[in-house]
Amino acid sequence: MKRIEVELGERSYSIIIGFGLLDRVGEIVEGLNLGDSVFLVSQRSIFSLYGDRCVESFHRKRFSVRSSLFGEEESDKSWESLQMVLQELVRFDEPGKKRCFVATLGGGVVGDLGGFASAIYKRGIDYIQIPTTLLSNVDAGIGGKCAINFCGIKNLVGSFHQPRLVLSDLSLLSSLPKKEILSAMAEIVKYGVICDEKFFAYIEDNFEKILLLEASSLEYVVSSCYKMKADIVAKDERDTKGIRAKLNFGHTIGHAIENTYKLSHGEAVSVGMVAASSIACHLGMLSKEEKNRLEELLKRIGLCTEIKGSESQKIMEALLHDKKFLGKTRLVLPNRIGEVKVVDGIEESLIQTAIEERMEKGEII
Numbered sequence: 476m477k478r479i480e481v482e483l484g485e486r487s488y489s490i491i492i493g494f495g496l497l498d499r500v501g502e503i504v505e506g507l508n509l510g511d512s513v514f515l516v517s518q519r520s521i522f523s524l525y526g527d528r529c530v531e532s533f534h535r536k537r538f539s540v541r542s543s544l545f546g547e548e549e550s551d552k553s554w555e556s557l558q559m560v561l562q563e564l565v566r567f568d569e570p571g572k573k574r575c576f577v578a579t580l581g582g583g584v585v586g587d588l589g590g591f592a593s594a595i596y597k598r599g600i601d602y603i604q605i606p607t608t609l610l611s612n613v614d615a616g617i618g619g620k621c622a623i624n625f626c627g628i629k630n631l632v633g634s635f636h637q638p639r640l641v642l643s644d645l646s647l648l649s650s651l652p653k654k655e656i657l658s659a660m661a662e663i664v665k666y667g668v669i670c671d672e673k674f675f676a677y678i679e680d681n682f683e684k685i686l687l688l689e690a691s692s693l694e695y696v697v698s699s700c701y702k703m704k705a706d707i708v709a710k711d712e713r714d715t716k717g718i719r720a721k722l723n724f725g726h727t728i729g730h731a732i733e734n735t736y737k738l739s740h741g742e743a744v745s746v747g748m749v750a751a752s753s754i755a756c757h758l759g760m761l762s763k764e765e766k767n768r769l770e771e772l773l774k775r776i777g778l779c780t781e782i783k784g785s786e787s788q789k790i791m792e793a794l795l796h797d798k799k800f801l802g803k804t805r806l807v808l809p810n811r812i813g814e815v816k817v818v819d820g821i822e823e824s825l826i827q828t829a830i831e832e833r834m835e836k837g838e839i840i
């Protein structure tokens with residue numbers, strides 16, 4: 476069992492990583508003084524796999540538990556689901572009852588919606604995260620960003636609300652579909668590019684073991700990503716200093732591709748990272764060898780680095796509407812593997828060329 480601290484003053488919390496932790500969640504939470512009633516937010520499919528074990532663990536420590544289950548899709552991270560969850564929370568949290576807190580059991584969709592419900596209910600109540608996807612174990616589970624999609628725009632309505640604990644039981648990943656593991660690999664590679672060349676090299680040597688969820692590699696990779704994200708969040712909790720923005724490497728172009736082509740998030744981020752690296756090469760920031768090294772790793776892992784089609788104009792339109800773009804041509808670009816920089820004022824034609832290159836197998840450098 477490993478423990479990592481997210482250092483945020485009075486909002487600090489621990490991430491506990493290990494195998495078989497779900498059966499101990501009641502005992503682990505007991506000492507945190509969060510309340511006596513657990514409002515468990517999850518999805519039907521995840522609850523059917525792990526809900527009983529989670530509820531039993533809380534019951535063993537005399538917590539009362541009510542579960543609230545919403546839909547399975549990204550589109551269920553919606554106003555309607557939020558409203559349903561909040562209505563059930565109000566019914567559970569009757570006046571005169573003991574203090575209640577939220578526990579999210581699921582991937583990023585559950586964590587974002589459950590976290591946001593706890594952020595706005597009674598102006599904020601405590602919550603804990605029990606991430607069940609590889610992505611939520613390396614990224615979404617920590618950092619306190621929680622949101623729902625609104626008016627067709629991803630994560631438009633949300634807030635910052637830090638969890639009180641993140642319990643990463645890596646044995647829960649054994650039921651995860653292979654495509655979800657692959658998709659999360661793009662985010663894992665991203666950490667290597669934005670923070671740590673040695674970690675990148677570790678993925679080059681060990682990605683097959685990670686894909687097979689081999690215990691020691693998995694624990695190493697998840698705890699390393701958590702450490703990197705915890706460090707970034709501690710320096711820039713509210714994403715105002717340009718430090719947390721580093722986590723968007725590959726995402727601005729990636730989101731635009733995801734919206735236009737309906738690729739998985741990981742595949743779109745993979746293409747987005749290569750496109751951003753091409754732009755960095757063109758600006759003289761990154762060597763062609765380093766860009767090729769990244770592209771090669773993504774290909775070896777089985778992620779796509781090119782897209783079939785000719786919709787570069789549509790991707791550009793989607794990109795310019797991305798809220799992260801904020802009207803500026805701002806992208807996170809690598810200087811080298813292990814270091815990135817936020818760059819403003821990039822010519823739109825250069826971005827479009829980099830996107831076209833991903834479609835036509837051409838090179839701009």
Ligand SMILES: NC(=O)c1ccc[n+]([C@@H]2O[C@H](COP(=O)([O-])OP(=O)(O)OC[C@H]3O[C@@H](n4cnc5c(N)ncnc54)[C@H](O)[C@@H]3O)[C@@H](O)[C@H]2O)c1
Binds near residue numbers: 547548549581614
């Ligand atoms: N808050 C943040 O900082 C942050 C960061 C990154 C991503 N996100 C958000 O996270 C979401 C994506 O999260 P995700 O990739 O975890 O996807 P997800 O939550 O949609 O889960 C993917 C699928 O896997 C299923 N699933 C989850 N755990 C499972 C398990 N153990 N076994 C079998 N099936 C399981 C889910 O039901 C779902 O169908 C997006 O909405 C994104 O915006 C948030």
